[in-house]
Amino acid sequence: MTMSDPVSDMLTRIRNALKANKSSVVVPASKHKKSILDVLVAEGYIRGYSEAEERKNISYFVVELKYSESKPAIMNIKRVSTPGRRVYVSVDDLKPHYNGLGVHIISTSKGVITDHAAKQMNIGGEHLCSIY
Secondary structure, eight states: OOOSOHHHHHHHHHHHHHHTTOSEEEEEOOHHHHHHHHHHHHHTSEEEEEEEEEETTEEEEEEEEOEETTEESOSOEEEOOBTTBOOEEOGGGOOOBTTTTBEEEEEETTEEEEHHHHHHHTOOEEEEEEEO
């Protein structure tokens, strides 16, 4: 059975693991998910991740979740653009998320980056998700 929205599945797994106070969560691996996880690590929302191989040609990421004083670093994570409803943003449409405390993750021609980096590079793209 194929998954219709793998990125949404990864974000939901992370959200559910945070609500259950898990220290880590396992998600199926892909290059697109890896680039999103790289942004989450760079922004300090997760401690890190490692790639493991379950069987031949089947790999997954073990995502290490981050907590501060038993509160999760990610308060809310929301998928914006879906396979049935793509949402594209220009540089002018990028507004601060959660009074500047959160970030928008955007898929651009330069790769998956945050809204801050997109403004500096003066490029827009597909609005993948919002996090605070």
